[in-house]
Amino acid sequence: PTPILYDCDPGHDDAIALVMAHRSPAIELLGVTTTCGNATLERTTENALRILDYLGARDVPVAAGCHRPLARPLVLGTADGPSGLEGTPYLPPATRGPVAEHAVDFLAARLQAAPEPLTVVATGPLSNLGLLALKRPEVLPKIKELIWMGGVFWRQSDIITPTEFNAFCDPEALGIVLDSGVPITMVGLDVTMQVLIEAEQYAELDRIDTPLGRVVKDWLLYYEKLHRNSMGVGGAMHDPLALALVIDPTLVRTRPAHIGVELGGSYTFGATVADFWRERGEPDNARIACEVDADRFFQLMFDLLRD
Numbered sequence: 101p102t103p104i105l106y107d108c109d110p111g112h113d114d115a116i117a118l119v120m121a122h123r124s125p126a127i128e129l130l131g132v133t134t135t136c137g138n139a140t141l142e143r144t145t146e147n148a149l150r151i152l153d154y155l156g157a158r159d160v161p162v163a164a165g166c167h168r169p170l171a172r173p174l175v176l177g178t179a180d181g182p183s184g185l186e187g188t189p190y191l192p193p194a195t196r197g198p199v200a201e202h203a204v205d206f207l208a209a210r211l212q213a214a215p216e217p218l219t220v221v222a223t224g225p226l227s228n229l230g231l232l233a234l235k236r237p238e239v240l241p242k243i244k245e246l247i248w249m250g251g252v253f254w255r256q257s258d259i260i261t262p263t264e265f266n267a268f269c270d271p272e273a274l275g276i277v278l279d280s281g282v283p284i285t286m287v288g289l290d291v292t293m294q295v296l297i298e299a300e301q302y303a304e305l306d307r308i309d310t311p312l313g314r315v316v317k318d319w320l321l322y323y324e325k326l327h328r329n330s331m332g333v334g335g336a337m338h339d340p341l342a343l344a345l346v347i348d349p350t351l352v353r354t355r356p357a358h359i360g361v362e363l364g365g366s367y368t369f370g371a372t373v374a375d376f377w378r379e380r381g382e383p384d385n386a387r388i389a390c391e392v393d394a395d396r397f398f399q400l401m402f403d404l405l406r407d
C-alpha cells in the first residue's frame with residue numbers, strides 16, 4: 101500500500117474521501133491533519149475523529165492545524181451545514197481528541213521520519229501546507245507528490261467564477277505551496293464537476309445497502325442540496341476523486357503547466373491561472389487533471405463501500 105498523510109476539512113466530501121482512504125487496501129493512512137474551511141477547525145477536527153471512530157480506526161492519529169487562513173479573514177463553507185457534517189444521525193461524538201502536536205509539526209515529524217518520500221493528499225484550504233513550507237522547508241523534499249483538490253480553469257466555479265473554494269479561502273497559502281518546489285497534482289473543478297452523484301449513483305448506493313453505504317447516502321442527500329439549488333446538478337465528488345488518484349492515477353489525464361494564483365485583485369483573488377503554453381517562461385510546477393473517467397471513479401468508490 102501507498103503510505104499517505106491526509107490534510108482535510110471534513111465536510112461531507114472530505115468525509116467520503118477519508119472513508120475511502122481507510123477502506124482501501126492500496127492506502128496506508130499514516131495520519132490526518134485538519135484545517136478550517138467547510139467548518140471551523142474545532143468542528144472539522146471533531147468530524148475527522150468521529151468518522152475514524154465509526155470506522156474503527158482509532159489508531160490513526162489526527163492533528164489539528166490552522167484555525168484561520170494565513171493572511172485573510174476566516175471564510176467558512178455553507179454546503180455542509182453548521183457542524184460541517186449535517187444530515188447523519190449515526191455518528192456519535194468522538195471518543196478521543198487530536199494529538200497534542202499542531203498539524204504542521206505533525207506533518208514535519210512524519211515526513212522527516214519516513215524512510216521514503218510520502219504522498220500527501222490535501223482537500224481543503226492549504227493553510228497547513230503553506231505554513232509547513234514556511235516553518236519547515238527542509239522536509240519538503242520528503243513530499244513525493246501533493247495531490248491537491250482545488251482550483252478551476254474553465255468550468256463554472258462553486259464560489260466566485262473563476263475561483264474555487266479551497267483556493268479562495270487561503271490564496272496566500274496556495275501561492276506559497278505552488279512556489280515551494282513540491283510536485284503538485286491539481287484536481288480542480290474542471291474534473292471534479294464531472295463526477296456527480298445523480299439518480300444512477302443513488303440507485304447503486306441503495307443496492308450496496310451496507311451500514312456504511314447508508315451513512316454515505318445520508319451525507320450525500322444533505323450535501324447535494326446546495327449543488328442542486330445553486331448549479332442544478334447533484335453532489336460533486338471533489339475530494340474523493342483527489343484521494344482516488346492515490347489508488348489509481350489513471351482515472352484522470354493530466355497536463356503539465358505552471359500554475360499561479362491571483363493575490364492582488366479585489367475581485368479575482370484566489371483565481372488560479374495556468375500557463376499551458378509557457379508564455380511567461382516559468383517552470384511547470386504542477387500536473388493539472390483535465391479529463392476524468394467518471395464511471396471508473398464511481399466503480400472504485402462504490403467497491404470501497406461494499407462489505
Ligand code: BDR
Binds near residue numbers: 111113338
Ligand atoms: C472544495 O470545497 C469544499 O467545499 C469541498 O470539501 C472541496 O474540498 C470544492 O470546491
Ligand code: CA
Binds near residue numbers: 108109111138223339
Ligand atoms: Ca474539502
